[in-house]
Amino acid sequence: MPEDIISLIQESVIQGRIYKDDEGMDEGMVGQPGVTELVESALASDLSIQSIITKGLSGGMNIVGQKFEAGEYFIPDMLASAEAVSAAMDILQPRLAASDIKTKGTIIVATVKDDLHDIGKNIVSILLRGAGYTVKDLGNNIDTQAIVDAVREEKPQFLGLSALLTSTMARMADVIQMLEQNGLRDQIKIIVGGAPVSEEFAKSIGADGYGADGFQALAVVEALTSGTEN
Amino acid sequence: MFVTDDRVAVDIEIDKEQVCHYIGYDGNHGMSARISSLIDDYAEHAHHLINPLYSYVIKNVEWARGSMALIDDSIIFKSQVVAQLLEHCSQVAILLVTIGKYLEETTSKLARDRLMLQATVLDAIGSDAVEKVADAVQDRIKEIAGTMGLVISRRFSPGYCDWNIGQQRMIFHALTGNTIGVRLTGECLMIPQKSISGIVGIGSSKKHIENYNPCKFCNKQDCPGRR
Known part of the structure; x- marks a missing residue:
C-alpha cells in the first residue's frame, strides 16, 4: 500500500535507520527495511518524489524536531535521523535533478576566519539538506573575502555563519559589512549561530536570524523562506 | 593503552558515561541501542587513533597579587583567578598534553563524508581521551608535590574564567620549546585541537589550595565550566 510505505519511511527516519541491518531507537528493529530500501520500494511503486520527501522524509524530521524540543531526543538521535534523510536524498537526488521539482533554496554555510570549530555548522548543514535545501559548505576558518566571493558567485538565498569563540564572533559583523560594501547584502538572508552568539548579538550586527541549535536554525530559515519571520 | 617514560604512565580507558555527556545526553534518558553500540565500537578501536604526548615544567612563583603573577622571572600570567590561586602557592606546574592529530583527521573525514553521528561520537571520545591524559599528568604532579610535603590545586587553562586565551x-x-608538536593559531587555538594546556598550583596544605574554587565568587551561573 503506497501510503503505508510513506508512513514506514517516516518511521524509519524517526528511528534513524538507513538499512535493514541497522538498529533503531526502539528495540527489535533489525531486519525490517530501512529508509533506503523503503525509498526504493516507493519509487518502484511510482510514488511521487515530492510525497516521499515532504510526507515521508520531512514529515519524519518534523517529528524528530518535536521530540528534540521535548527533550525526548538528543543530538546523536537527531543526527541518526538526519543521516537517514541524507541517505534517502542520495537516492532521490538524480531523479530530483531530472524533474522540474526545485529545492527550497540554496544556503552557503561557513565558520568564520580564525575559528576551527565546525561540528555545530555541520549539524545545521545536515538538517537543512534533510529539509530540502541545497547546502554549500565552505568549511571552517574561512576568510571574510572568500565568503563574500562565494555569495557573489553562487547567489544563494541564505548565508549561515558560525563561530564558537568570543574572539571570532566579531568576524560575522565583518562579513555583513563587506557584503554591504559590495552591494550584496540585500540579496541574501543571513543566519548566525554558535555558543557565544545570542539573539541580541545577531540583531546588533544586522543579521536576519539567529539559531540557538540546529532545529532552531532550520526553523528560522523556514520562516524566512515563507516570509513569516518578524 | 599505556605511554610510559620515567615519569608518567597514561592509561586511557574511555569513560562511556562521559562520552554520552559530551554528545548531549543528560544522564536521565536511555539511549538507543544503535548509538550505544556505536560508542562501544569507536571506544574499542579509538586507541589506534590516539597518540598521547605531554610536556610539563615546575617553576617557582616569584610573586602574585591583584590580577598578575610572575613566574620564574620571565613568565607573567594576567588573571585575577590565577593570581588569587598563585598568591598561596610556592610553585606552579605548567603543562601541555595532546592526543595527536590522527583522531581529528578521521573525525574530519567522517564529517566530510556527512557521517556526522560517527564524527560527533569520535570527537567526544577524543575529548574524553585528552582529559584522561591531562588527569594522568596532573596525578604525576601531585605525586611530585607529595614528595615535597606539598599539595596541588585544580587545573586552570587559558580561555576559562578571566584568563585570556592569548x-x-x-x-x-x-x-x-618542548611543545610536543602542538602549535598555536593566530587566535591562540591549539592544533591538534584535542590538546589541553594549563597550570596546577603547588603549595602547602595549610593554604587550602586543593579547594580553591573561583566559581564561588563568580556570578556567571550559566557558565558551562561552573564547578
Missing part, C-alpha cells in the same frame, strides 16, 4: 603564548613560552 595567554596560551605564555604557557608555550614556559615550556621552552
Whole structure:
C-alpha cells in the first residue's frame, strides 16, 4: 500500500535507520527495511518524489524536531535521523535533478576566519539538506573575502555563519559589512549561530536570524523562506 | 593503552558515561541501542587513533597579587583567578598534553563524508581521551608535590574564567620549546585541537589550595565550566 510505505519511511527516519541491518531507537528493529530500501520500494511503486520527501522524509524530521524540543531526543538521535534523510536524498537526488521539482533554496554555510570549530555548522548543514535545501559548505576558518566571493558567485538565498569563540564572533559583523560594501547584502538572508552568539548579538550586527541549535536554525530559515519571520 | 617514560604512565580507558555527556545526553534518558553500540565500537578501536604526548615544567612563583603573577622571572600570567590561586602557592606546574592529530583527521573525514553521528561520537571520545591524559599528568604532579610535603590545586587553562586565551603564548613560552608538536593559531587555538594546556598550583596544605574554587565568587551561573 503506497501510503503505508510513506508512513514506514517516516518511521524509519524517526528511528534513524538507513538499512535493514541497522538498529533503531526502539528495540527489535533489525531486519525490517530501512529508509533506503523503503525509498526504493516507493519509487518502484511510482510514488511521487515530492510525497516521499515532504510526507515521508520531512514529515519524519518534523517529528524528530518535536521530540528534540521535548527533550525526548538528543543530538546523536537527531543526527541518526538526519543521516537517514541524507541517505534517502542520495537516492532521490538524480531523479530530483531530472524533474522540474526545485529545492527550497540554496544556503552557503561557513565558520568564520580564525575559528576551527565546525561540528555545530555541520549539524545545521545536515538538517537543512534533510529539509530540502541545497547546502554549500565552505568549511571552517574561512576568510571574510572568500565568503563574500562565494555569495557573489553562487547567489544563494541564505548565508549561515558560525563561530564558537568570543574572539571570532566579531568576524560575522565583518562579513555583513563587506557584503554591504559590495552591494550584496540585500540579496541574501543571513543566519548566525554558535555558543557565544545570542539573539541580541545577531540583531546588533544586522543579521536576519539567529539559531540557538540546529532545529532552531532550520526553523528560522523556514520562516524566512515563507516570509513569516518578524 | 599505556605511554610510559620515567615519569608518567597514561592509561586511557574511555569513560562511556562521559562520552554520552559530551554528545548531549543528560544522564536521565536511555539511549538507543544503535548509538550505544556505536560508542562501544569507536571506544574499542579509538586507541589506534590516539597518540598521547605531554610536556610539563615546575617553576617557582616569584610573586602574585591583584590580577598578575610572575613566574620564574620571565613568565607573567594576567588573571585575577590565577593570581588569587598563585598568591598561596610556592610553585606552579605548567603543562601541555595532546592526543595527536590522527583522531581529528578521521573525525574530519567522517564529517566530510556527512557521517556526522560517527564524527560527533569520535570527537567526544577524543575529548574524553585528552582529559584522561591531562588527569594522568596532573596525578604525576601531585605525586611530585607529595614528595615535597606539598599539595596541588585544580587545573586552570587559558580561555576559562578571566584568563585570556592569548595567554596560551605564555604557557608555550614556559615550556621552552618542548611543545610536543602542538602549535598555536593566530587566535591562540591549539592544533591538534584535542590538546589541553594549563597550570596546577603547588603549595602547602595549610593554604587550602586543593579547594580553591573561583566559581564561588563568580556570578556567571550559566557558565558551562561552573564547578
